[in-house]
Amino acid sequence: MKQYVIYRRVSTTEQGKSGLGLEAQDRDIRLYLDGYSEQPYEIIGEFLEIATATDDQRPELTKALNMARSHGAELLVAKLDRLSRKVSFIATLMDDRKVNLRVASMPHADKFQLHIYAALAEQEREFISIRTKAALKEAKARGVKLGGARDKTMKRNAAVQANAKARAEKVQGIIEPLREAGKSLREIAAELNKAGVKTARGGEWQASQVKRTIERLAA
Known part of the structure; x- marks a missing residue:
């Protein structure tokens, strides 16, 4: 047993x-x-x-x-x-x-796949941190005043945007070849689910989520 x-x-x-x-x-x-x-x-x-x-x-x-x-x-x-x-x-x-x-x-x-996933996740966290700092630096250069509640809100928004962009880039290598092969949004979602790739909230992919991910990559 x-x-x-x-x-x-x-x-x-x-x-x-x-x-x-x-x-x-x-x-x-x-x-x-x-x-x-x-x-x-x-x-x-x-x-x-x-x-x-x-x-x-x-x-x-x-x-x-x-x-x-x-x-x-x-x-x-x-x-x-x-x-x-x-x-x-x-x-x-x-x-x-x-x-x-x-x-x-x-x-x-298996163990090898889990090791690779852990390495990718660590790289993603490092990249999000760098991206967030860069976004704050650019905002400061544009004259945005940082401090107090506004600073906290901006940091939170920058972190959310950076996280979304980083996640989109993480699945870019899967989505783009499927798009080039003429696959529909629904078919791409099915392939991501089949590969065991989870959404940001740990759920299954839908066509609408694939569409948003493609839009983030194009932005």
């Missing part, structure tokens, strides 16, 4: 108390177990961590990994960033032959 050790992480004590973020992780894990896991299965342990992704002190993760190793069970997480946002940390886990990792939101991904 397939055995799982479930690990969930939220960033703050407030999130841990309110359940914010936990519902989405529970949903993804449940969808994986119901739709992708071998049947029957057994959950032999569940661990909840309240810590930031950059915090190296993860006692609950250590417990989860030890249990998974000792039982030969799979460590199941909702998303890869619930483990860490550091490629080095993910790579260390990948090199551990006693650790069998499964990410619910990428049910068919």
Whole structure:
């Protein structure tokens, strides 16, 4: 029987108390177990961590990994960033032959694919940070006064725009060849879903989202 050790992480004590973020992780894990896991299965342990992704002190993760190793069970997480946002940390886990990792939101991904995804995600975060700083610098050069509530609003808007643009560029290599091949928006959405590529909110692609992504790339 397939055995799982479930690990969930939220960033703050407030999130841990309110359940914010936990519902989405529970949903993804449940969808994986119901739709992708071998049947029957057994959950032999569940661990909840309240810590930031950059915090190296993860006692609950250590417990989860030890249990998974000792039982030969799979460590199941909702998303890869619930483990860490550091490629080095993910790579260390990948090199551990006693650790069998499964990410619910990428049910068919093997260790190599997860490693590549972690590296791309880290590059994306770095690029978004650089883009946001550049946008603020350009605004200041145009004479926009930064400070107070207006500064915070502008930073938030710049971050949102940078994030959207970076995500569009991330799937550009898939969308453009399909467009050149004459595929419709609906067909492109189907190919993205088939490849396991998620939208910004972790959902399935629709034709309208493909259209917006193409418009961002052209802007």
